[in-house]
Amino acid sequence: MRYFAVQKYSNTMLRKIILLVFIISSSIFPQWMFEEGPGQTYIFDVQVYDNKLYVVTDSVLFVKSDEIWKRISLNGHPAQSLYSVFVQNDIILLGTSNNGVFISRNAGETWSHFANGLPDNALTVSGFATLGDYLYISTVGGGVYRSALSQLTAWTGYNEGILSGLDFNINGIYSENGRIFISAGGNGYVYYRDHGADSWMPRFVASILPEITLFPEFVSVDGSLYVAGSAGLYKSLDRGETWVKVEGLNGSFNPLLIKAGGQVIYSPLKLTSTAMLYRIENGLTSPQPLFEAPVFADGNGVYYSGKIYQPTAAGLYSKMYDVTSGEPVVSPSQFQLSSVYPNPFNSTGTVNVSIELPGEYLFEIISVTGEVLNSTTHFSEGKQYFQYRIDGKNLSSGTYFLRVSGLQESLLQKFIILK
Numbered sequence: 001m002r003y004f005a006v007q008k009y010s011n012t013m014l015r016k017i018i019l020l021v022f023i024i025s026s027s028i029f030p031q032w033m034f035e036e037g038p039g040q041t042y043i044f045d046v047q048v049y050d051n052k053l054y055v056v057t058d059s060v061l062f063v064k065s066d067e068i069w070k071r072i073s074l075n076g077h078p079a080q081s082l083y084s085v086f087v088q089n090d091i092i093l094l095g096t097s098n099n100g101v102f103i104s105r106n107a108g109e110t111w112s113h114f115a116n117g118l119p120d121n122a123l124t125v126s127g128f129a130t131l132g133d134y135l136y137i138s139t140v141g142g143g144v145y146r147s148a149l150s151q152l153t154a155w156t157g158y159n160e161g162i163l164s165g166l167d168f169n170i171n172g173i174y175s176e177n178g179r180i181f182i183s184a185g186g187n188g189y190v191y192y193r194d195h196g197a198d199s200w201m202p203r204f205v206a207s208i209l210p211e212i213t214l215f216p217e218f219v220s221v222d223g224s225l226y227v228a229g230s231a232g233l234y235k236s237l238d239r240g241e242t243w244v245k246v247e248g249l250n251g252s253f254n255p256l257l258i259k260a261g262g263q264v265i266y267s268p269l270k271l272t273s274t275a276m277l278y279r280i281e282n283g284l285t286s287p288q289p290l291f292e293a294p295v296f297a298d299g300n301g302v303y304y305s306g307k308i309y310q311p312t313a314a315g316l317y318s319k320m321y322d323v324t325s326g327e328p329v330v331s332p333s334q335f336q337l338s339s340v341y342p343n344p345f346n347s348t349g350t351v352n353v354s355i356e357l358p359g360e361y362l363f364e365i366i367s368v369t370g371e372v373l374n375s376t377t378h379f380s381e382g383k384q385y386f387q388y389r390i391d392g393k394n395l396s397s398g399t400y401f402l403r404v405s406g407l408q409e410s411l412l413q414k415f416i417i418l419k
Contacts, residue, residue: 032294034410035309035316037069038062040370043311048304049087055316056082061094061108072108086128086135091152095125095137103152117155118145121168127216129175132195138170138182144200161199162191172216181218181240183227188213190227192240205234205243217300219259222282226264228255233266233280248286249278256293256310260303261323265290269297277308279326288326291319335361337404337411340390344416349390351402351413355380361406363388368399392417 038055045056053064059082061072074094084095090107093114100115100123115123122142129136134146136158143159162168167184174181178195184202191200205227213230220226225236227243231251234243252268256277259265264280266287275297278287293310294317301310307318338352355361358381365374373395378388390402395417402413 032310032317032319034405035064035069035318036405037064037071038316040315042313043298043316044082045084046300046302046309046311046316047085047087048302050089052087053302053304053309054085054087055311056085056094058082061085061092063108074102074111084125084127088130088149093128093135093152095128097124099123101125101137114152115155116153117147117157118142122155126171127173129173129180131175131178131180136173136175136180138173140169140171143168143170144173144182159200161193161201163187163189163202167191167202171213172218174218174220176220177239179239181225181227183215183218188229190236190240190243203240203243205229213253215255215257215300217257219257219264221259221262221264224282226257226266226280228257228266232268233257246280246287254298256297256300258301258303258308260308260321263323263326265303265308267293267297269293281326290321290326335404335406335409335411337402337413340402340413340415344418345390345392346417346419347391347393349392349415351388351390353384353386353388353404355384355406358382359406361404364403364405365390365395366401366403368401373400390415 038057041057043055043057047054055062055064061082063070063072081097081099082094083097086093090105092104092108094102096102100113100118102111103114104111119142122139122145124140125137126140127138130149133149135149135152136144136146137155138144143157143162145155146158147153147155159168164187166187167189170182170184172183180193182191184191188205189202190205191202193200215228218225218227223237225240227234229251230253233246233249235246236243249266250268252275254269256265256267256269262281265277266280267275267277269275275293277290277293279290280287294312297310297312301308303321306320308321309316309318335356336354340349340351343349361378361380363376363378364372366372397417397419399414399416402415404411
């Protein structure tokens, strides 16, 4: 989940520019596979529960299980600005950025608004965690609230010991072994609270950088607890009592921090350029570089079913990764495209297509604003070579893109119409 202070892109043209740049740049990283299920949309949260992948977009929840995507809507509720997700058995809770929580008690079939006890400054829900018999939520502005798991009918405040107003901007929440942790807004504090304790205990992550911003996700591997901040990655060996900076790593305002087997995968992601992913593991003397993230990768992903899933400003991307070898799994290209010729052209352009694997392939003509203007589907029974004709008769002069997608891979070719 991305840092909440980075506001959603409300400007329509800005979103289109981001989408266009991402479409162009994604062809540079062919081993990052575009996940068709959620589509080209801003991804706000990705979590794994009960061996299923849950993906939160602005208004829809997507669930992936056994390589099949399922779309879950809120059945008429005006629940825009979804932001976070929690699942336990058939209960699903969706946090929003302005409207508290929505709850389903029947695996997403029906929904109801669940904001009882939340004041107006606690309607932005950044995360969920369980401890004992309670479900806890972190909010941006109102601190921490909890509700009994057996009922889930009302929220009560749980903020004793939180020091200042700024620290009530809670970016993330995490629990393990009878202790719950929160990352506070911009003061560089991690708070922890043991089950049954009277108040939160504040701990500076980096006392020399009191202005450090901490981000939502915590990761625990082999007795070490990690949290990412605007100045880098931090590690605690004593359950959050003291923290040290992991040397050799920069910070950012939307870092990636995930657990993959016995490894920590970290990257100081940047919205406007690519960044390297690093592997941190006991026995390694320093972080090991792995591979680059896509442009516009935005916030935390997850490791699920042998893949790293990375949210972006224009959809969800995945990359196969072997935790045993610590190496990415490079899959063979499923198809290849030549450049468009002639280019520019007036009415008809041609692309040579070479297909290696059987399946369904989607051919789309896309404008510079990211709008899909035309699409056709091609079915292949195996290896095949053919020429695809681009019909430009109904296109005005300008720049366009041909995108071909199939079996979780997408390729792109640019062409120009001159009339």
